[in-house]
Amino acid sequence: xxxxxxxxxxxxxxxxxxxxxxxxxxxxxxxxxxxxxxxxxxxxxxxxxxxxxxxxxxxxxxxxxxxxxxxxxxxxxxxxxxxxxxxxxxxxxxxxxxxxxxxxxxxxxxxxxxxxxxxxxxxxxxxxxxxxxxxxxxxxxxxxxxxxxxxxxxxxxxxxxxxxxxxxxxxxxxxxxxxxxxxxxxxxxxxxxxxxxxxxxxxxxxxxxxxxxxxxxxxxxxxxxxxxxxxxxxxxxxxxxxxxxxxxxxxxxxxxxxxxxxxxxxxxxxxxxxxxxxxxxxxxxxxxxxxxxxxxxxxxxxxxxxxxxxxxxxxxxxxxxxxxx
Numbered sequence: 001x002x003x004x005x006x007x008x009x010x011x012x013x014x015x016x017x018x019x020x021x022x023x024x025x026x027x028x029x030x031x032x033x034x035x036x037x038x039x040x041x042x043x044x045x046x047x048x049x050x051x052x053x054x055x056x057x058x059x060x061x062x063x064x065x066x067x068x069x070x071x072x073x074x075x076x077x078x079x080x081x082x083x084x085x086x087x088x089x090x091x092x093x094x095x096x097x098x099x100x101x102x103x104x105x106x107x108x109x110x111x112x113x114x115x116x117x118x119x120x121x122x123x124x125x126x127x128x129x130x131x132x133x134x135x136x137x138x139x140x141x142x143x144x145x146x147x148x149x150x151x152x153x154x155x156x157x158x159x160x161x162x163x164x165x166x167x168x169x170x171x172x173x174x175x176x177x178x179x180x181x182x183x184x185x186x187x188x189x190x191x192x193x194x195x196x197x198x199x200x201x202x203x204x205x206x207x208x209x210x211x212x213x214x215x216x217x218x219x220x221x222x223x224x225x226x227x228x229x230x231x232x233x234x235x236x237x238x239x240x241x242x243x244x245x246x247x248x249x250x251x252x253x254x255x256x257x258x259x260x261x262x263x264x265x266x267x268x269x270x271x272x273x274x275x276x277x278x279x280x281x282x283x284x285x286x287x288x289x290x291x292x293x294x295x296x297x298x299x300x301x302x303x304x305x306x307x308x309x310x311x312x313x314x315x316x317x318x319x320x321x322x323x324x325x
Contacts, residue, residue: 008299012047012067015097020063027093027104028056044297045070050107061092062105069224069291071101075148076222080200085135087128087218108218113207114246122251125210125217125238126258133231134263136200143200143228151228153198154190157280160287161186167290173309181317185279188320192276196230203227203284205234206244224288232270233284235259236277279319286312 024032036052040062047065066073077091090106113121136143144151152160161182168174174182202209203225211218238245239252256274260267289300289309300308 008304009301010044010297010299011042012044012065012100014047014065015100015102019097020102023093023095023102023104024051024053026095027061028053032056043301044299058107060107062089062103062107064103064105065097065100066103067100069295071099072148072226073223074101074103076226077103077105079146079148080143080226081222082135086132086200086222087216088222089218089220108211108213108220111212113210113212113217113248114244116212117207117246117248117251119251119254121212121217122248122254123258126235126255126260127262128217129205129234129238129255130259130262133197133199133234136231137197139200140198140228149200149226149228152284153229154194154196157186157190157283158183161283164287164290167294168309168313171293171306171309173306174313178313178317181320182283182313185317185320186283189276189280189283192273193230193232193280196232196273198229199231201227201229201231202234203281205237206242207238207246207248208244210238224291225284230277230280232273232277233281235270236274237281239274240278240281275319279316282312282316282319286316 021031024034033054034051035054038050039048040050041048045067049063050060051063052060064073074091074094077088078094081088083090089108091103092106093102093104095102113125143149165174165179165182169179202219202222204221204223205219209219209221211220235256239249239255241249256267256270259265260270286309289305289312292300293305293309298305302308
């Protein structure tokens with residue numbers, strides 16, 4: 001795995017096998033026989049694997065270990081998501097082990113849109129995404145009162161950026177001209193997205209996190225990136241050229257057209273705003289890197305976190321250039 005090749009990334013320590021066996025016995029109601037295991041991800045704050053169980057239903061299950069702040073996924077699954085609206089996986093069981101939380105989830109299979117995307121599926125995705133955003137617009141006040149998710153609206157963008165800059169200056173990871181560029185960008189994004197509705201935002205809505213399962217599209221990996229804010233961010237990420245989309249952005253026209261049709265919006269208006277929403281998504285990724293480093297974590301799957309922070313700062317401020325915004 002890529003994460004194991006990078007010595008700067010300290011991988012999450014796993015729980016003892018006997019504890020995993022105990023949890024599986026609790027869920028299935030009897031001792032089980034594991035016949036196969038497949039590690040899907042192993043990083044510093046999360047571990048994910050698919051487990052096959054003999055002579056039991058479900059015959060396979062997704063087992064996740066998450067450490068703070070990724071443990072918010074439990075609260076999202078339990079208190080925020082309505083599976084019929086969000087198309088999210090069912091949470092079977094959650095358990096604590098020290099600071100970590102173990103999650104046992106419905107196995108939705110391996111067919112992510114990175115591998116099975118086509119124009120028809122892209123149209124379905126656009127409609128599903130618009131329906132989810134519309135449904136959660138009416139639950140925003142309820143979600144805010146629950147206090148599970150962060151709220152990040154356009155009025156917060158400049159103060160959020162100022163906080164990031166302050167910390168980056170402490171670490172000497174930003175220079176004056178880049179500081180000014182970030183401030184200008186945040187102000188520009190806030191101005192352009194100020195009139196957008198507020199809803200539930202997945203925050204990491206890329207093709208690799210959308211699974212085709214039983215002729216339905218299901219969304220996985222609700223996490224720290226999930227928040228209450230401008231939902232256009234999800235449309236921007238799924239239609240971007242990010243590597244996590246693979247070749248799915250070939251169908252961005254179909255996604256945008258279906259999204260606009262379902263939400264009764266003019267395509268030209270939405271397309272004009274998408275670069276600002278995409279820039280916001282990268283600014284929030286920078287926020288994650290600052291959060292991670294603040295917790296004493298110095299590695300990422302691509303190398304030392306300081307190197308990635310410097311790279312993402314340049315990526316974010318590049319949106320100020322003509323042709324991007």
